[in-house]
Amino acid sequence: MDISIVIPLLNEQESLPELTSWIERVMTQHNFSYEVIFIDDGSTDNSWQTIQDLSSKNGSLKGIRFLRNYGKSQALHAGFAKAQGDVIITMDADLQDSPDEIPGLYEMITQQNFDLVSGWKKKRYDNTLTKNLPSKLFNAAARKTSGVQLNDFNCGLKAYKNVVIKNIEVFGEMHRYIPVLAKNAGFKKIGEKVVQHQARKYGESKFGIDRFVNGFLDLITIWFLGKFGKRPMHLFGLLGTFMFLIGLLSAGYIGAMKLWKLYTHEPTILVTDNPWFYIALTTMVIGTQLFLAGFLGEIILRTKSNEERYKIQEAI
Structure with missing residues (x-):
């Protein structure tokens, strides 16, 4: 035809x-x-x-x-x-x-x-x-x-x-x-x-x-x-890893500065009173979520099945 x-x-x-x-x-x-x-x-x-x-x-x-x-x-x-x-x-x-x-x-x-x-x-x-x-x-x-x-x-x-x-x-x-x-x-x-x-x-x-x-x-x-x-991990995994590392390094820096000030007997505040600690923690959580989103996306791609897209009433 x-x-x-x-x-x-x-x-x-x-x-x-x-x-x-x-x-x-x-x-x-x-x-x-x-x-x-x-x-x-x-x-x-x-x-x-x-x-x-x-x-x-x-x-x-x-x-x-x-x-x-x-x-x-x-x-x-x-x-x-x-x-x-x-x-x-x-x-x-x-x-x-x-x-x-x-x-x-x-x-x-x-x-x-x-x-x-x-x-x-x-x-x-x-x-x-x-x-x-x-x-x-x-x-x-x-x-x-x-x-x-x-x-x-x-x-x-x-x-x-x-x-x-x-x-x-x-x-x-x-x-x-x-x-x-x-x-x-x-x-x-x-x-x-x-x-x-x-x-x-x-x-x-x-x-x-x-x-x-x-x-x-x-x-x-x-x-x-x-x-x-076809590769959601390439986006979400990369962003998630990047954000998690930024948060982890920031939290590590905050902890290290806290220990240093204690060691040198300088005045300091509680880590939980430092707003940057919560920003670092939030960044780590978001990074983890993005990584998991990419991971779940990869799993779905490998296990998905065709869903019913429409219902045909009749055909000629």
Whole structure:
């Protein structure tokens, strides 16, 4: 199979028939063998019924329905697990991503041998101050922190080699950082393609300003996981040992000075009356806790098992 198109959605019943027809037209024109995987992320409208109706008319359409809303990352995870195409395309269901871009993305993966190609909505139809400025700051911070030079990390229109999506795990709210996850997994050839941005035709946007705040927090998380996720002892153990030694040397110095003053009959105070003693003691305790945190992290990494991430109600 040439292409798997993975489409997470939430309350998009109005756009699904038009999107499906558009995808079918593009796939037929270019003679692609394909499948479309809709992931209904707990919609409260008739999105699932629409998917069932469309699937009964076209055997290339498949669907997964979550029991409740779990988020886009979980939807993509489920879609990636089901996808069988040589190239996997992800896009949103709101008609803001154009299926006409699929052949170009497919060519960059198959002919130019990119591992991953991310869309760049250079010209947007929702270019408001509340979206544009935070988005630019977010993308600049993501480039600086991750080293992946993309202009639009949050674009839903992306293309992947099958081997990429089978070797990364999208969790939490990390769908924004799939290129970073791919880079951390060893896939270095990551490209970008300017894509057309469509104005929203139906419904309302599911994203608010809070997604940028969450995005920055997720960026810190993925930086940490990429650098120390497989070796937490390298961070916590180092910091813990450093702090413990500082506290121990400080406490030793305080004790030595106390003994020296007693020996020379100089006036002195009780060690427990010295505030620096408690600072040294606190430093030693914190250092011990950090060391134990790294040690426990290493144990968890070696014993962890996959947890249930979501519940699928039904699939077609």
